[in-house]
Amino acid sequence: MRTTAMTLRTAVLAAAFVPSAPSLAHGAVPAIAVAGAPAMVAAHIPAAQEVTAIRAGRLIDGTGQAAREDQVIIVRDERIEAVGDAAAVAIPAGARVVDLSGHTVMPGIVDAHAHLSIRPDIRTLRGQLEGMEQHDAMQMARIVRNIRVQLMSGVTSVYVVGEVHYNDIQASQAVEEGIVPGPRIYPSGNFISTTAGHGPAEYRTTNGPWEMRTFVRQNYEMGAHHMKLTITDRARVGPNNGTPYAPGESNYTKEEIDAAVNELHRLGIEATAHANGESIRLAVEAGVNSIQHGGNLNEELMDLMASRDVGFVNTYTIGYQSVFNEWGFLDNEAGDIRDWLERGRQVHEQALEENPGRAQRRLDRLGQLRRSKEKGVKVGIGTDSMHGYMLLEMENLVAAGFTPLEAITAATGLNAEIVGIEDEVGTVEAGRFADIIAIDGRPDENIRDLGNVAFIMVGGRDQSALSFR
Ligand SMILES: [Zn+2]
Structure with missing residues (x-):
């Protein structure tokens, strides 16, 4: 089943409740006192994000390999910790789960x-x-x-x-x-x-x-x-x-x-x-x-x-x-x-x-x-x-x-x-920054499908809610 970008966002938000961490801000995340804070404030201040698990219906990893089906990507803070077959990668308890099983996931x-x-x-x-x-x-x-x-x-x-x-x-x-x-x-x-x-x-x-x-x-x-x-x-x-x-x-x-x-x-x-x-x-x-x-x-x-x-x-x-x-x-x-x-x-x-x-x-x-x-x-x-x-x-x-x-x-x-930045970005592999996008469609079969960007993550931070206007 394919989800639209909108229902996807809703699902992710419901699962996450709090926005993900500003993980691009190296070491700049302030300690947040949650206890006693008004709920509205807690919802708007980015909280420290532990682990995200992305379920990918298909994964193009950016190395040139063909798409693999039914993969799981574990993101810890700003980096990718593990990638592999859904059957082989355990999702840590308490992880936020992003369900992209109807999408093609790929490196940003x-x-x-x-x-x-x-x-x-x-x-x-x-x-x-x-x-x-x-x-x-x-x-x-x-x-x-x-x-x-x-x-x-x-x-x-x-x-x-x-x-x-x-x-x-x-x-x-x-x-x-x-x-x-x-x-x-x-x-x-x-x-x-x-x-x-x-x-x-x-x-x-x-x-x-x-x-x-x-x-x-x-x-x-x-x-x-x-x-x-x-x-x-x-x-x-x-x-x-x-x-x-x-x-x-x-x-x-x-x-x-x-x-x-x-x-x-x-x-x-x-x-x-x-x-x-x-x-x-x-x-x-x-x-x-x-x-x-x-x-x-x-x-x-x-x-x-x-x-x-x-x-x-x-x-x-x-x-x-x-x-x-x-x-x-x-x-x-x-x-x-x-x-x-x-x-x-x-x-x-x-x-x-x-x-x-x-x-x-x-x-x-x-x-x-x-x-x-x-x-x-x-x-x-x-x-x-x-x-x-x-x-x-x-x-x-x-x-x-x-x-x-x-x-x-x-x-x-x-x-x-x-341009010499391959140790940091460009592929979905363990150790790289968690810069990940998801596409509604199969861009490896029809390149124009890449216009249907349904999910955007930079350094573990979910940016999918942005809009043009
Ligand atoms: Zn130029």
Whole structure:
């Protein structure tokens, strides 16, 4: 029997009575005096959660394995303690039981290329980045909106690749403290870019190996989890909207990239690079851990990435940002994630119909994705700043010839592996954070079923009651 999201929520609430713990707030849960407290207060203050048992009708664990039926997941505080056949896993006495026996349970989705504050409201790439010149208060308001949409689309981790004023580090803390709902945020700190490079004007300033090292140290001191080097694509400014440049040409020299990667690794954190075409070689040879975008791939570059075990994060939907001006619909009209996904699909289909050149570029790119997979390159996906659209990125992989299960793996376990967070998230395995979603349907058979998100848990905390409006 299938339960709707609404009856599911009711069932969970009835079973739980008190909201689950704010387990993202590491060690920040205050002791709550329950005895004598008014019932209303007790019901609204999160109580310390002991153990939750999730009954999964089907489980896709994110490792690439096919779905298994009739599984039980034991969640203790913020982590998964055990996973296995219902017959083999004992449910501890007193555990809260979440019955998802009519659903497909899977790891929360990992967005491996995310910006929190920006979105293409204003047409053209330049306009999108100019959003980062607005006051930080406005940026934080957008962040609150954007991460909520991400969470409701089933995304429970976002790997950020460039913000301004350390806003992502602040947002990460706000989510951890339970001030606003959102996915787990892996912050990158501020953009690293060169004069006449790519990114917000304020940060197109870092030149030379020592400035690279200084910038890396500053970001690290402020709390960046990893950093992104913005290697290709020039600023589109000046009377000619940017000087002409060869596609894939690097804005940075080899010694600048080498210095930054060396400094990041000295600090024990990972480097990712916004790189397309030939610059991918420069980045991979400098030792970056992953590539973002990875456009204009040829056979040689694919072989290089495969041989160094460096994956790339494809960002498809941002490619139609110039025709996408729909954020008012998200803010004021879309009732739920299904509405938002449908709007995105419509705009996309119309863009392809109206522009044969765009449709051809898409086919070329789908060929590169398919070939990369054949050659053993790890292909991941990210929304860039198309918040809530990880499913559209997965549908794009399916269009390229990936099976729905491969697309789901790309968005979960593989994405986590590409950006080096696989010990924490991306799979439903003992020891990982309890970042778990449930789908009404069978997304491994029909990828579009992923739009029917019926349950969302981040770090053991049930977030299913959130709504768009
Ligand atoms: Zn980006």
